[in-house]
Amino acid sequence: MxxxxxxxxxxxxxxxxxxxxxxxxxxxxxxxxxxHWAFHKCTDCTRILLVADPQILGIKNENYPGASVAIWDSDSYLRKTFARALAHSQPHVIAFLGDLMDEGHIASGEYFEKYKRRFDSIFQTPDDVMKIYLPGDNDVGGEEDTVSAHISDRFEFTYSQPDTLSYKSVNFFKVNRLTHSVPGAPSDAFLNDYSERNTTNVVLSHMPLLFSPGSFVQSVVKELSPQLIFSAHDHKAMHTSLDMATNQLSDIWILPPHENRLFHLRLDMGDIHEVQIPTCSYRMGTPYIGYGLASVDTHEKLVQFTILWQPNxxxxxxxxxxxxxxxxxxxxxxxxxxxxxxxxxxxxxxxxxxxxx
Structure with a gap:
C-alpha cells in the first residue's frame, strides 16, 4: 500500500x-x-490595428516530419495573439500590411483558396470594422522573382477593394512598390498647409519607403502628400521621418523591443513619418514579435502609436x-x-x- x-x-x-x-x-x-500593453483612450480619433507579415505557412516549404504540427502551432499562436490584440485595441480599422501567406505567390488556385480560408479563420474580425488588405512579395512575388500579373490579379480579385479608402477624416492610400502602383487621391485630400488640413493622409505599403528613397518614393510623396506611412516587410519596428523642407531624413530610430509605451508624433511640423511594423509570426526568425496600434487624431494633428509585443x-x-x-x-x-x-x-x-x- x-x-x-x-x-x-x-x-x-x-x-x-x-x-x-x-x-x-x-x-x-x-x-x-x-x-503591459499601452492604450490611448480618445473620443475623436481613428484607432488602427496594424498586422504585418503573418505569412501563414504552406505545405510546399513545410514538408518535413511533424510539419502538420508546426503549421497547427503557428496558426494557433497567430489566432491567440490576434484575438487579444483585437480585444485590447478596439480598432476602427485593421490594416493587413502584406505577406498574408508564406506561399501565396507559388500556390495553385486550389491551395490559394485553402490558405485564404485558413487566414480568415485565424484573423476573425467584426463586420463593422474596416479591413484593408495589401499584397506582399510572398503573396504575389517581386522580391526573388518577378510579379506575375496572373498572381497579382488573383490577389486583387480575392481581396477586392479600392486602393483609396476613407474612414472619417483619415484617407488610406494603398501603394505597391513591387508593381510601382500609386492610387489616385480625392481632390479634398490635400491642402497646401499642413496645419490647415482637415484630413490625415496615410499611406500603407508592404515595402518600406522613406529609408530607401528613389523615383517611386518621390512620386508617392508628390502625388499623395502623406503625413503618415505604415509599412512592413523587414520584420522590425522602426520609425523614420522625412523633413519636407530639406527633403532629407531627419530622424531614424528603432523602437525598443518590449517597451510598451506610447510614442507621440506631430502631423503639423512639416515632416512625413513612417512607422515600420514588426512581424506577428514567430516563424520569421526574430524574437521581437508584435502588432502595431495607432491612434490618429486629425483635429489635434497628433498620432500616438505603440507596439503590442507578444511572448516569444x-x-x-x-x-x-x-x-x-x-x-x-x-x-x-x-x-x-x-x-x-x-x-x-x-x-x-x-x-x-x-x-x-
Whole structure:
C-alpha cells in the first residue's frame, strides 16, 4: 500500500507539472503580456490595428516530419495573439500590411483558396470594422522573382477593394512598390498647409519607403502628400521621418523591443513619418514579435502609436522540451529503481492493522 501511494503521488506530481506548464505557455503568458500593453483612450480619433507579415505557412516549404504540427502551432499562436490584440485595441480599422501567406505567390488556385480560408479563420474580425488588405512579395512575388500579373490579379480579385479608402477624416492610400502602383487621391485630400488640413493622409505599403528613397518614393510623396506611412516587410519596428523642407531624413530610430509605451508624433511640423511594423509570426526568425496600434487624431494633428509585443513562442517551445526531457529522465530513473528492486528480490512490508482482542 505504501508503494502504491508513492506511485500515485509521483503520477500526481507529473500531471501537475505538465498542467502548469501548458497553462502558463498557452494562456497565462499571453495574459501577463497583455497587462503591459499601452492604450490611448480618445473620443475623436481613428484607432488602427496594424498586422504585418503573418505569412501563414504552406505545405510546399513545410514538408518535413511533424510539419502538420508546426503549421497547427503557428496558426494557433497567430489566432491567440490576434484575438487579444483585437480585444485590447478596439480598432476602427485593421490594416493587413502584406505577406498574408508564406506561399501565396507559388500556390495553385486550389491551395490559394485553402490558405485564404485558413487566414480568415485565424484573423476573425467584426463586420463593422474596416479591413484593408495589401499584397506582399510572398503573396504575389517581386522580391526573388518577378510579379506575375496572373498572381497579382488573383490577389486583387480575392481581396477586392479600392486602393483609396476613407474612414472619417483619415484617407488610406494603398501603394505597391513591387508593381510601382500609386492610387489616385480625392481632390479634398490635400491642402497646401499642413496645419490647415482637415484630413490625415496615410499611406500603407508592404515595402518600406522613406529609408530607401528613389523615383517611386518621390512620386508617392508628390502625388499623395502623406503625413503618415505604415509599412512592413523587414520584420522590425522602426520609425523614420522625412523633413519636407530639406527633403532629407531627419530622424531614424528603432523602437525598443518590449517597451510598451506610447510614442507621440506631430502631423503639423512639416515632416512625413513612417512607422515600420514588426512581424506577428514567430516563424520569421526574430524574437521581437508584435502588432502595431495607432491612434490618429486629425483635429489635434497628433498620432500616438505603440507596439503590442507578444511572448516569444520559441522560448515556450524550449520550456516544453526541457520539461519533457526532465520527465523522461525521471521516468527512466523510476523504471530502473523498480526493475532493480524486482530483480534483487526487494521486499516491502505493509502495516498490519491493529487487532482488537
Amino acid at each position: 505504501i508503494r502504491r501511494s508513492r506511485l500515485k503521488n509521483k503520477i500526481g506530481a507529473i500531471v501537475l507539472i505538465i498542467g502548469l506548464t501548458v497553462a502558463y505557455n498557452e494562456f497565462i503568458a499571453y495574459e501577463i503580456q497583455r497587462l 513562442r520559441f522560448v515556450q517551445i524550449l520550456v516544453y522540451n526541457l520539461v519533457g526531457l526532465i520527465l523522461i529522465i525521471f521516468s527512466f530513473y523510476f523504471a530502473a529503481v523498480w526493475a532493480y528492486r524486482v530483480l534483487s528480490g526487494y521486499v516491502t512490508y505493509t502495516k498490519v492493522p491493529n487487532m482488537r482482542t
